[in-house]
Amino acid sequence: MTTGANGSDDLDAVSRDLERRGQEYAVATVVWRQAPSSGQIGSRAIITGDGQLHGWIGGACAEPTVIREAQRVIRSGEAQLFFLGASEELMLPDGVTSIPMSCQSEGALQIYIEPMLPPVRLIVIGHSPMARHLTELATVLGWRAELIAGADFSSAEVDRQSVVVVATQGHGDEDVLRDAVSAMPAYVGMVASRKRADAVLGYLADRGVPAHLLERVHAPIGLDLGSTTHSEIAVSILAELVQLRAAGELAGELTEEPASEQATAPATDGRIELPVLQPTTALDPVCGMTVPADDAHYPHEHAGTTYHFCCVGCRDAFADDPERFLAGATQSCGGAD
Structure with a gap:
């Protein structure tokens, strides 16, 4: 889907709105052109993860390619420089991805596409000193971190991009974890020993929570730093989350549920949604x-x-x-x- 093809979009306003909603996007900028390309040096566009384009980057030949490559850049989290055109007679520098195009105008473009990923939204559920330390440390990293008491938590607090750490530690673990996984966040971790985590997951399985949801739960969490204090445990958990984010495992991509479990899964509070299918x-x-x-x-x-x-x-x-x-x-x- 394309919007703002006449270049009238206020891209700053578009980016602010996307950031406010915690949505990832990419910025594409024309850095070189070969006449008579309709794209001009400095032309910019914002492309969202679902393929909407705001602004102007070029005409009908360039636009679908830019949208497709911008979506790949968003998924990879790495900026790339692209050459769009016939490159047989040009010596392209290292690091440039060449995409052959045979448009009638015979123009060409180099476009720099940069991902703009929102800060991690971390929800820590609990009221222990460790939970408070974890929330404070994540805020120092620039993450959107919030601490919620177990009794005040509901699945409505969570979206698909959220990272959830259940740190209720024996105070309503089962109810909190059930509500957390039903919202299908990017990550769910539980602060508990392996024995305690197995007991909670087994309890939820016996009460009909689908296996594909329970399999998303990470427990125990935190790198093995030999931690003993509340602060050290918080550091170990945050270190693991940073590691996972660097590996691209906190992206919150939607995956299709197994067909057998889609048919038998009991009704929840409505937070489990149908998978979003990518356009072909x-x-x-x-x-x-x-x-x-x-x-x-x-x-x-x-x-x-x-x-x-x-x-x-x-x-x-x-x-x-x-x-x-x-x-x-x-x-x-x-x-x-």
Whole structure:
């Protein structure tokens, strides 16, 4: 989905709104162009994880590619420099990812795409000195950390990007953990011994909490630092969370639940949602571009198969002689880059 194609979006306002909602996004900036590309040096766009584009980065050829690569950058968490165009006659510097494009204008772009990841939202449930220390230490790192008493906690406090540490330590562990896992946060950890954690998980399993939810619980948590004091235990837990974040394991990606458990899982408080399916893509058989396989990308049916195209020019060329392109021929597309 694209918005603000006329460049009228206030990108600062868009970024503030995304950050306020804790959503990750990427910023794409044109750093070089080869005329007659419609993208200009300094042109910027914001791309969200679900593929919405705000601002202006280029025309119909460049835009779908930028959206696709921005989504990959968001998932990886690493900025990248991309070259979009015909690179056969150019010497590209190391570290540049070349993406061949055959737009009719024959322009080219170099685009720097940088991920903008929101700070970790840490929810610590409990009231012990260790829970307080953990919350304070996470705040020093710039994380959005909050401490909630077990009696005051509900699954409504949690979203898909949250990192939840259950530190109730014997005070209503079962109810708190059940509510926490039902919200499907990015991470759920429990401060408990292995024996205590097994007892709590077994209790919840016996009462119908689905296995795919209980399998998400990490327990015990914290790196083995030989910790003894409340502060040291808090450091060990935060160290493990930092390690997991660096490995990309706190991203909160949605995964599909096992089919058998989807059918038998008991009703909860409504927090378990259906998995979000990523939009499918298709290869334009005329110019070779990858485009979303949706109604906005010029669907055309031939011999029982629906093909999608980057522009009406490619669709019409295919409709005139489909066997030519199905045999592997390509041509420049009729769109603008």
